[in-house]
Amino acid sequence: MWGKKITLFLIAYVLFGGNSFGQKYIKPIDKKYIHSRYIDETGEELLRVIVPGNPPPSGFKARKAVAVSSSAVIINDVPALSWCFGCTPTTGAMLAGFYDRQGYVNMYAGPTSNGVFPINNSVWGNAYINGETRALCPLSATRNGLDGRTSRGHVDDYWIKYLNANPDPYITNGWAQHAYEDCTADFMKTSQSAYGNQDGWTIFNYYPSGSKYYGTDDEDGPYGLQLFFESRGYTLGERYSQTIVGYNGNANGFSFSNYVAEIDAGRPVMLHVEGHTMLGVGYDFDTQTVYLHDTWDYDLHSMIWGGIYDDMQHLAVSVFAIGTEGFVDENLYITNTTFSSPDECLDAMQHIYVASDGNSVNIENGASVDIIAGQSIQFMPGFHAQNGSTLSARITQSQEFCVPQGYSSSSEKMSSENTRQITGEDELQFASDTHLVKVYPNPNNGLFTVTFDNFDNETKVFVYNTFGQKVYQASTWEKFTVVELQHVRRGIYFVKAVNNQQHYEQKIIVQ
Template identity: 45%
Template sequence: MKKTLFSLILFFIILSLSVPHQFLFAQAETLPQMDVPGEGLNTLPDGAVITSIEEVNPYFTIEHITLADGTTLSKGIISGPSQPPAGYEAEREASIQPLSSRGVISNFPSYNWVFGCSAVSGAMIAAYYDQNGYPDIYTGPTNGSVMPITDTSWGTWSDGYATYPNNPLVASKDGLDGRSGRGSIDNYWVRYGSTADDPYITNGWPQHTWGAAIGDFMKTSQSAYGNTDGATSFYYNESAAKLTCTAMESMSAGGGRMVSDVDGTYGRKLFYEARGYAVTDCYYQRTNYEGGFSLDNFKAEIDAGHPVMINLKGHTIVGYGYDGTTIYIRDTWDSDPSHTYTMTWGGSYQGMAMQAVSVVHPAATPAVPTGVAASDGTYTDKVRVTWNASTGANNYMVFRNTSNTHTDEVVLTSNHFASPFDDTTATPGKTYYYWVKACNAAGCSGYSIGDVGYIAAPIPAPPSGVAASDGTYTDKVQVTWNASTGADIYQVFKNTSNTHMGEIMLTGNHPASPFDDTTAAPGIPYYYWVKACNPAGCSDYSIVDTGYRAVFIPAPPDGVAASDGTYPDMVQITWNASAGAHYYMVFRNTSDTHTGEIVLTDIHPASPFDDLTAEPGIPYYYWVKACNPAGCSDYSIVDTGHRGPLIPAPPDGVVASDGTYTDKVQVTWSANTGADNYMVFRNTSNTHTGEIVLTDMHPASPFDDITAEPGKIYYYWVKACNAAGCSDYSTVDTGYRAPFIPAPPGGVAASDGTYPDKVQVTWNASTGADNYKVFRNTSITHTGEIVLANNHPASPFDDITAMPGKTYYYWVKACNAAGCSDYSSFAIGRLGTLTRFELFVPLLISGGG
């Protein structure tokens, strides 16, 4: 509503007379546009009339309304101050009292003022419920999604005029508690007491979706509902009677709205419902009337675990405990839970008298009942269903069905007050399934775990007319009997002699005659009995009758399989059982023919059969026949098997390298299935006589023969081996190691006068050399040199052509089939000098004198 100039002037005149001077400008926008008492009646669009407006104080205004049907109603607008009023500091401090040891809700939240005292009070109560059984009230990221008992987790914010705490349970805000996008404060707040249209209206914004902040649902600070910033409206009867939320839904508030659309108490109900909870008690009631909400009523609420929202004349607080006539309160101006403010019930606090209470009780659906048990034949006239009580349940539903499913179940009762429940409609001897649900005003729980039960019934008589077929069927013996009264199921027994010792129970839960015994062996007579049963028990045996299954030659067994080297000591043969077979024959041969086959067994009872006579490494062929007294089947399909591993085949693809490598001959071959290792053989001729075993346990191709002499041709063979033995020789292949030019000989030396008749040249042998060349010259050059030896086998070499008195230079080269090395280092040598005697002897011989 927008103020006219006249209204604004009148407002300030009234405000100057009723408000201390220091609050005059701070509260300038506190009150909304209103009709001044005595200026006339304000008629609402739907026929309701505001008969008068009573301004109690700057924080509390009352509109007295007469509805179209004559009902009188009041609307209290509370815009409690954001700070404690001045002048009451000592009184407020003195009100702090130690908590009583009883009559107090412990750890009750304490929040500071933001957005409006009524919304803060509603948030403190909602936070208490969030911590005590209603976990979906606050689901934000703070404190593990449990609403804290103080608002100090979120810091503060400012509107440019004052600073307030953030509290997402009171009012949402962009960026608060993980929110992205405008919220309550962004859309509805200007400043405390502002009568201006809300920001979302003036800016043309869409409103945010309500959900997590209770202030939205209470319409706090929303100009569209006639509330200034910080204000909330509460409707009440002008008497001691409760104004219930149900009644609000049918009362017009004007402007096409119902009271339930604009009322703060009803807004609390809407909040709890939006959080997924039902609401039971929901009403507003005066405290200052005879027969109104009393101190005893307050104590009963606290004792039941329900904090109470209390409206003073100008402020909203929360009562959470009592000690005699003193009540403990949270006044919305303090975030410290240890500050335990008090007031006297029915008195005043901070100069504002107690006016009324707003009571809203959320309710959660009760837990699923546990311990559900239905009696099993305990009673002859009923099935008694019992269960453990569920906390919060007001009544229970009991369900029944004849199968373990809820389809077509019967609701035996929808409003049973407590365990037990007696089902007197159950049919004796019939088994039923029972379930229970716990209910209250919020709804019903899920189904309990089911339990079966039944009414006791007499044990039925033994069946009469029992008959077993005598060779009528080739695949079964059919047992028939007459139904026994009261029987639910039947048991059928079989034996090979007329005694119960060693009998077989063919079925323990057969619904009715006949029963087909498909396990009977053809041609063998059996004795059969039947018992009739129900939940009370089973009858005695019926009279016996014999029967047998017609004999037929069974079909050949299928699925015959012989193990392939799986076992080191046997071949295991398996097969599928043949219908009607009493025993089996197993055959073996070394070829796929029955000529010369061996009968390994002619009366084996069943698969498998272990052939312990098989020789290791030899493949065998196996067949099986199925037999009974009528004869034996044809042979089964053959399968091969062998004991342990088979001796592998000779390797193929054997290749030896031909001069590829200078340091080896590499032998390669293709891997053989079943081979674990290989033997490699070598000879210098294509024969195994004198061959060399190069390796007798080589893991795989290739093998490198590093003992081969360069340039020499060798013959190579390979065998494949495993635990069963080794194959024959592979195909032969030749290979050789490439020769290489040896290095120049080292250590070359020539005798220097050692011998008179020669110069002896020596050197160190060169690896790979077959022969050596020796060179000589009279100068240290190869020009004009003489080749003294072209194919000398080894050091030394004697130069007997050297002339006395001459100095010679000698070199050596190492050679093989690949060529000759470079020159060695040179060595200098000379002949020795002859003695006089050595010179004289020749003269004597020649006759000189």
Template identity: 30%
Template sequence: MFSPRILTILLLLFIAINSNLSAQQSTTGPVPPPGTDRGLMPTTRSQFVIPDVPAYIWKHGCGPTAVGMVIGFWDMVGPDLVPGDASTQTPAVNAMIAYDSNHPICGQPYSDHYQDYACPIDYSPALYTDRSETGGAHADNCVADYMKTSQSLYSNRYGWSWFSDIPAGFLGYVNQAAPGITPVVNNYDYWGFSFENYKNQIDQMRPVVLLVDTDGDGSTDHFVAGIGYDDVAMTYGIRDTWDQGIHWYAWREIGAGVTWGIYGVTTFGGIDWTKPYVVLDSAQFLNSSGDAFNDIGDTIQVYLYLKNYGQDANNTLITLSSNDPAIIFHTQSIYFEVIPGSGAQTNNLGIPLEYIIPDLGNPSYDSIYVTINSDDSAYIKTFGFEEIVGRARVLIVDDDRGFYYENIYWGDLYQKDVPAHVHEKLIEGSPSLSLMSQYNTVIWYTGDSTLDFLQPEDISVMKDYLDGGGNLFLTGQGLAGELNTEDPDFLANYIHAGYGGVNFWYIHNGVAGSPIGDGLHIRYYSGSNQAFNLSQKINALEGAVPAFQFANTGGGYSALSYAGDYKVVFFTFGYEAIANDLPNYDYRDVVISRVLSFLDAWAVPPCHDSDNDGFGDPGHPENACETDNCPYAYNPDQADGDGDGVGDACDNCPSINNTSQTNSDGDIFGDVCDNCPFAINNDQVNSDGDSHGDSCDNCIHVNNEDQADANSNGIGDVCEYICGDANGSATINILDVTFLINYLYKAGPPPDPQESGDANGNGSINLLDVTYLIGYLYKGGPAPMCP
């Protein structure tokens, strides 16, 4: 007789064998695994995103959270599916995703999704038997229940779900919340669902759920909500359940080495619109100069193409705005009496909105917003995208032969607020000199293909560009060996490098004195495609400065820079392979800042620097200067004696490593060097020389490191005393009176501890204490009351 779990597994295997969709699972947790590509890309006009899909954070599983976002969206534009406002992650939204009564202790008499199936949490490889097998579970009442998320009967550990259970999760909850609705849900594998199919769903304002492989190991691991696409880059935009941003990845089939490859897609339909829903279908920006550059003073005309998927929108005002107060608007708003619904389109071709490009010093990305306000503000939607303001100074030549490393280069430059244009060589051919000459800096990368990297026309145009005074960053594995064979003149006389032979190591150390590598330590991320036989070392020739060297014994140089009539930075490895999240190593962020500064990619290198010491404030990734270890204390030397990353000028323990700078009492000393970490004592007075300051020492005048206090009265055992027992005899009598008289008037020894002689508790020892003791001993006076 088979157990229920075995029967379930056999059923899933039967489905796998007899269906085009093999059963696949999510396996990730509430945070992205280390090293996960976060897919950060600037907003562009080629991207289309469904507005208003709520960004819910992982709630007991990525599967129910992703499905919950779809339900939340339909609640906002159609029938009521979630109590209250579903645009943010309210308690009602959490109950819709995975009901949890918030009783964290397992085995309580409460019955909810968490208690029944996830408590205690069984992270892989553990699989704990839960109430799906033992019985006693509550009736299904949330998406996670209907999807069998975390249920051991279905071989689901905490937060895990099966792709085949997505429809049941959606249908089960919607039928519970709105019984009269008959939604349609379909699962497709990658091979049966093209990028065009995906675009069609997004164009119809229908968010989908995708099952993907985030780490490229060839196995599925995460559910996400698909909400957008970029037709130019052929990427899909998602909410990933881990944060509230939009992340972009190449539309690719799941496979070993393919991060964020797609296994399957779930579509949702059959729900009617009940409100106006006007979206910005596309926008056209026309430059008065007629070229590809938004130069200072150019007038930009903006044409909007709107589509209303819902009911008619009445009395609609459309307004253009920006986060940059320097932008001047000529025509900022237009009015429509009616924008028809049911999918009708509307535009402003007769009345363009207009603004003028200001002088910002450096070109930058500015956010442009389109706000639609209709039906007396009952419907208000704002759409944002980013436009280059000013002339872009950087051209990226994408020469990776169809790989997707442009996302890394463009994304890193975007983080630095450095606008760049991308030339895709596979589609557009080798760039012309006339194109390259329009840019101050060219970044040319060749990726990790083992094919012939650079063609003669590529080398020729780079020579001409450098002859004209251009600035070039050339990066890619295998380039030194190829150039040594195909055009040694270019390698030696333009790049100023000599070929040094094959050498591989995954760690590179910066060379002292290099404007690029000085003080840096970088390494490849795990899984980077840097081939052993294409890893090569070089020699620096004729004025070139070595930048990095392989960290293995006798490794040789791996990068250099040259400054003359032109400037060159040359990496014999792919810049894209540098890890951006490994502790103890420097990130690409620092490397690209130095490369851009060296190549004059900024007209004015940006540096947000509150204390004006030449080092930038943290939290400004666009800074060209390096990050200040004391952002609000002037310290141009950046001295850091204890090596904790906090400069001596602002370190609350400059001699003890304490990166956290924890300071519980708020005085000027951090806990690790404060002799009273929970009592304010900026003077750090310590009369008895133990490690406890007077402000927190239970025996101020007696060294007692252990602070033992058997009776817990706040007085340490080693200085416990009887009040009034001035001579320390353990009793109060006339001898204590004579002891005090001898101390006060005959230079006798003091009471030990001194407080024992302060019989009246006024803070000092004098004749009043003598008379107080006499009154207590012989006249029935009050007992001594030392402080």
């Protein structure tokens, strides 16, 4: 994102068994929730904890919505979701949905509500599966036929019935599992038997000593949530898990004051109680009350920090530092700037103003700039584009904005009918739809062909993974090239072709 270097901190709290709060003694988690324990490479004991992801209990009647005190601090506009194939991915979807509503528009990419994640998941209704009625939410768990999806998703491949321990449907039916893509449950390994998870389960790692856990264990839910955020184009500066102060009598750990600081900064907090996960959205400092969404209804509820919620105790935390690469400003003013490099991109949800009297903007020879706005782009006196520069200015009708560094767009090259040519003293070059690139087969096994129509001179071909890491590079003077990706994992990749300052990007799936 241009002109802004801010780091946003998002906290996910992990809570489990005991009955006191703050710096008082909180007994260790019940052994039935411990998947395994071992001494890691740092020499500390590490717990791998099961969060079985409790759905609303049998005969569940929603708690009465809590009355908010006059001294409470509440973050507004946070989605409240009903349990969708695991409390942990449901809470992860609330986090992602909140940031989608704040301008992190890649978090949710579906067609509902014009691409803006709704305030609850009632719009998607319920499904009756193997004797159970389950709420649906594509950001938590994808499913064939849900939200415009036309292929198998998380529910189809991994779900049988809550706490079912049998091999997943994709295994027993002999079909290829879908690529991780659009939902938190995929990346968090929820319900996936290949990772030892029963349906609804997610695994969390933390040190009982109160130290921060930064590990990248492929089975760890918070690490999986990090991968989800990164797959959407948002870089993480930090991610760790940590028990709260008082766990097993420790003075070390995460405190109520830390929680207050996060809420004051406008950052929701993922709350886990023993066997369950929720989202903290506010507090009352005087009473140490935590206001939360419990994944069982759409209302606001509360608990005491370090206390008990519905017989489940508060224990630990996971912290995510989400960078603002990819964040979209409401409006953008571009002044006193010279662009000299290729692949510059500027965007705003509403309006962009380029230059003004006495505040020039220059695009130099060889530079390329893409400007994308939701409503309007205004070029003012003081704007200059030199011969040999490339400028594209367009109004997006699909909420597709700049591709953050380390992320590639899944959409095809912009349509020329939505691209306005800027006339004036300088001759500008624009991408033309007569330059076409095709990639086939897609999906593929890592071997595919890229063809070029009406491309002259040398064409460079790059392939990137969802973390922005280049996994392939080649150049050709021919009208096609065969790409063979060796030793790459299954998943989503992005093919980028560059010819005469024209750029084309295509998403592929390696199975």
